[in-house]
Amino acid sequence: MSFWPHLLLALLEGAVTACVLAVTALGLSLVFGVMRIVNVAHGEFYMLGAVLAWVAASMVDSSPLAGFLLALALAPLVVGGLAVATDWLVLRRVDYHPESTIVATIGLLYILQQAVLTFFGPDARPVEAPIYFRVSFPWFGYSGYKLIVIGASIALLLGAWAVMAKSKLGLYMRATQQDPEMAQAHGVSVRRVYALVFAAGAMLAAVAGVLVVPIQQAHYLMGLDPLLLSFIVVIIGGLGSLRGTIVAAFIIGMSDGVISMFFAPTLAKILATLFVALVLVVRPSGLFGERA
Amino acid sequence: MTDKTKSRGPDTNNKHTITRRNLIKAATITGGAAALAGVGTLATGPLARSAYAAGSDSPIRIGFQVHRTGIGATYGRWYERTANAAAAYMNENGGIAGRPVELVPEDDGTDPKRGAEVVEKLANQHKVDFVYGPLFSHVVIGSAPRAGELKIPYFVVSEGYHVASGKLNRYVFQPGITDVRAQVSAMAPWITDNLGKRVTMIFPDYAFGYDHRDFFSAAVKARGGSIAALLAIPPTESSYTKYFPRIPADTEVLYHVMVGPGVLTFVKEMGEHFGSKRPEIFGFIDSLEGVSIASPGLEFLEGTHLWEAMPRYADGLDTPYARHYRSRVGINAEGASAADPKDVSTNSHMFGCWETLYAIKEGVEQSGYRSRTPDDVAALIETMEGFRGFNEGIAHPQGPKDFDGKLHQCYGRQFISKVQGGRLKVVHTTSIEDGKYAPEGDYTKQPL
């Protein structure tokens, strides 16, 4: 294949990666921004979303579309509920102390992996795409569903932005982010906001998992990669900056697509990490970070 | 003894003085011959059962290093079922040397560090006679040094080219499954003769992939073929579309081996990329072990070929031994669990657990091994190094095997299947000779 079609393909692939990554990383960034904690189990929420999509699909065997829609409702509900429970049972009790939270969520990461392994087994589970068509370019074919993923992700990101910027809930979140005590004093229930934010972050990851599962498969070890990529994105974007997160997701996603055209893919992943190191040397607080 | 075995006993040339060990061997060869004389192929009658009474009733304890968790868990589950089935059948028919077999399983998490610890635990705490069962190469390689140091026989069912490379040690054997070098060497001629001579290889960027890269491309070149491109894919990759443009347009055959959870994506994206204008495609069944050929997304494989070590569908190897094996392990004609048709087996690997357990049985019975004393262990190892092969039978349902005592490795026939109507149909069976290569090591020179 000649250069330009190859580049087009790389950009398309990069866009899919970027969109899914943006949704996933946004959840992580939101939680960090408002609550100042890092959720290491974030990738496992993504994995749970994917696994639940498979569960939903096998419940509604007849139609992939119905299964997919069921998954879109079921996965965020279950994962969000789990997140609220985690917040209630663990995070609140350690007072959202940053390091305790990290250790606890590492623990949660392994508990969730083991739970999925024990109850759903070790196999990679395929899920049929809800809508399937193949887009034929003159040089290569491309999955139509991937284009739908791009569209759905952008819609989700816009929705999240609308909630943050326009709704009362968004206002509470931003108020809590800026000064929890002041927000509390103005009658915002910080506890409730924290629980909601933690659930919202987890739900974003779960939805990303649902979206991605017809492209990949659900597997109990699939959470690590999105977690690491989200970390890279969140750092480059600047911890806590939602705008930075989205921009960084697109930089990382697109460059992953393009770099792996020119370099061996394993090398591309190493280079991405070193690039992050460079960013940190120049700007320890990331590209859009207010403060680290 | 209910099976026809042709293990031709130990090599008597390598010792000139009579030792206790040799005496034991001499005695057991006669015993083996007697058993051979009395075999009815599928007889499981009272004659066999009475063997129990003759021996001591303390069990032979075989430590079973199993991948219950970690990346190998899909395989591990089936390895455990197969090993249990083999042990149960063995116990119904006289056990090993008249003693019952007891499997002592320990999970290794598919991790080399834990693997080595498990070998120690089995050897020193559970005091098993042997350790048996791992599949993943890194676990085998990580555990083998400890098995050698503890001087406990270690029987692996791994298919990797590590035992046969001569880099492990004298205590490690692979008597139940052909190594990957022999597998790919056996398939390459058929591929170049029937599918095409210009090959692009897609393989995972880790050791298992390199064995394919090195040995398959060498075998292709030896048959006058050539390699168009080698595409190594990182193990953490979850999307493959961006690699397909690197497949050169003059590729006649695309050879793929993808291990891990990404395989369905791989096939689906390959289909999206090529559409109807595809090269010939040949894959390694490892990609699809435990996965139904009728899974959504695998439609694209229709008309392509896959290697199998043991046919998944019953009609691919319709022998009484294979039927017996399948019914005992509990898999149906489609190669899925008889209890749950959605639970697809790893049939091209797990037969190795069955056959290895029988190889151990033959080793124990012919060497007169009784307990893990240095003498008995040495007798067992030297006896097994004298094996030349195994006959097809109840004990070896996949087919006859040659065994190279110097390399501790066996060689069996291979199957090439075509995907037709969402199932696998065997179209070619290689001979054992097709996979032979010049040996690179000799364990018998190492001290015991």
Added chain:
Amino acid sequence: MTGTRMRVLLLHLGVLGALFVAQFFLGEYHHTNVARIMLLATYAVGYNLLLGYTGLMSLGHAMFFAAGMYGTGLGVYYLGLGAFSGFTLGVLAALVLAAVFGLFALRTSGVSFLIVTMMFGQACYLTILYFNEITLGDQGFILSGKLPEALVISGVKYNVALAVFAVCFAVSVVIVRSPIGRILVAIRENEERTRLLGYNTYAYKLLALVVSGGMAGAAGAAYALLFSYVGASFAAILFSIYPLLWTLLGGAGTTLGPLLGTGVMFYLVDVTSGWTSAYLFVVGGTLVLLVLFFPLGIMGTVRARLARWLP
């Protein structure tokens, strides 16, 4: 104060002495286990210096362990180095990696530092896979036959492990009780104030990181020598989580905690594997329970309740 100093000295010498004497009483299986535990505890002791005393949490420490392991392993495998020079090369590799890494990573702090360590750890893991022609990738390689015969003997293994542990343990106790240790603790408690007092906190943190990485490297180097295997799984993320788990369980910021935590966790996994293969529940559950109900860990609780003089 001299009384305290004496008690501290006696306690730590007593622990080392007990480990030495134990080898004559332990059964075959536990003998090797304790040798393993001592090496892993060495790794945890280094980790504790960073987490417990300097307040820096690393999620990529496996890279230093792996640097030691591969430095030694590759030296022995390709250059034909002996055990001792191989060990030295391994420790040097870890020290250099820690120094270079620290120069970059310590520009960040808090959560950023943690994420950077995790990513670098993963980059090191991928690097090992990428240079598979040399490192033999995920499969790894074996050192048996290239090392002195004596290392096969379990008594030798035990005492080599004990020696490596004893040196690192002693160094950690000395550092902790020295003025340097007090500055590290000051950084942990309030870095800003420590800097205002005129200390170059960056340099002290770098020192702690290098010593910590060096100990991880020593553990990795000895692990390669004693267990004859070098493989990429020792650079994977789970292997970075382990020292965190061991240190927290034993008690971060206590000198004896890492040893105790490593030992307890090792046997917890070993014993539970008898009745369940769900050992990740054990690992994960322990972490969550520790954070919730036992934040000081074993020795931290002992110190708070019983013996305030413990270092």
